[in-house]
Amino acid sequence: MKNILSTLFLASGLMLSAQVGINTDTPKAKLDVNGDLNLRDKIAVLDATDNSLSQGNNDQLLVSQGEGYAPIWKTLRIPEYEPNKFYLIFNNSFSDKVGVDFTNNEQPPVTSTGKAAAFTKGADFSNLTAFKKINGLSQKIQVFSTESKAYFQFETVVQANFSSNGTPDTSIDYACGIFVDDKLISLRQNNLKASSAQFTFITHNQIGMVTNLSKGEHTVSVGCSRLTSYGDAPNRKLAIGTNTSTNLNSFIAQSSLKVDVYEVPQVFNTIIK
Template sequence: MAEAIFNLNLYSNNNKLKMKKIFFLLIFSAYAITLAQVGINTANPKNMLHIVANGTNDPLRVEGVKAGSGAYLLIDSNGVIKSSTDRSNLTFVLPSVSNSTRLLLTQTGQTGSTTYNENSIPASSITPGNGSWIKISGLQSTLNIIQPSNTINISVEGMVQYDSAAAMTGDMTISYAIGIFLDGKLIATRMFAISGNGFSGTTDKWSVLGQSSNLSVGAHTIEIYATRRNTAGSASADLAIARPAPSVSSLNQFMAKGVLQINGVYQ
């Protein structure tokens, strides 16, 4: 009877020892998991959670987000992911636009010295003179505003070239202007001058920056215009804007094109 009791106690002690081993193993495993980096579709994770897409399906899907509502996800101060309709600090960048069409400004169409008024339309932006703003065809973009509190930044640049195989001498200068029109109204303009350097096909670069705030919700159109102002000396040839001059071959359309860039932020 004593031997049976001894064997029973030994069996009980063995079970307790096994249970302790299992318990410590579970604790160690849980601790290791909390420290480990987890990889999905990768055997070499670089972060605590590293997901590698298979190239055919979206790599992550979250359903049943309860807090908030809307189509946007944000992270609150506690690190919790929520859906939201708030677009504050949401930035956007439109694809760049470049022109492949041609614009030549003639001396007969120049406007003379003049000032430009903000929010004026192309037809009434220039006085005196018989010339007017001429649109650089193809250099335009349309943006769709989804929140009324916003700031839009617009930048455009390109090349100008004097259209003559004869040298443009140092006493020859042509002044011109480039304007940014938003929904048909002038919001930014800069005046420039190209002067002779003794070579044919004289070139120069122009660029204009514009900004607008709190555009109404909906579609808006941005267009770029140019105008010729004054001519000094015998610089009577045409002025090529965002295109190479036909009379010389030192510039091509790739080099001369205008590029329009638009970005913004919702506040």
């Protein structure tokens, strides 16, 4: 009888008042419970698609849709990870058809000794004289763990508008670097030589790696420079990621950058489906 009376009093209160509080004199909703709530049976929410009540499925959670909308049932999926093991968390590929080009006047006045001093891991891009960035390859990446390995694969075409030259006396030294937050993490030097054919070109491939980047957003970029010219090369243009002559087009000469970030997961980013 006592339980019946309590239920009647509660029902009467709900009908007479717009807001009812349990263990509170100032309810902030139509039913405000200040304390523990124990549900022994089922809970259902309105399914707005067909105006029915939905109890959801096993292992589903109620997810808010914001003010004015009923919550909905969602399945929470968390991938299973083995501890202390690296997983591919981020990967993407970027391309650029604009590239960069250099005349002989854009060569830095750096000796071989000076190059060795300048081209060190962690060197800042602003300190590498005459380097130009390939703009389309400057992109944001995300790191979610303090234990990570980021791999970068850069590929492009390097061309000079050399005339036909059967000797190796005409050539250009160049360098390309991969940067993270404008810090050098990989650098490769190479030499493009004139040949018996006009408008010589080569494919440049480069791989870089950096470990344990700080958590958060980082910027990866690629920059290149013309270093030294030999023979008739001072009269010739060097192009990286673009063409100097019509035997190539922008599609063939374009640059690409592939980024893979492997991490030991520390933060589980839940996926709601």
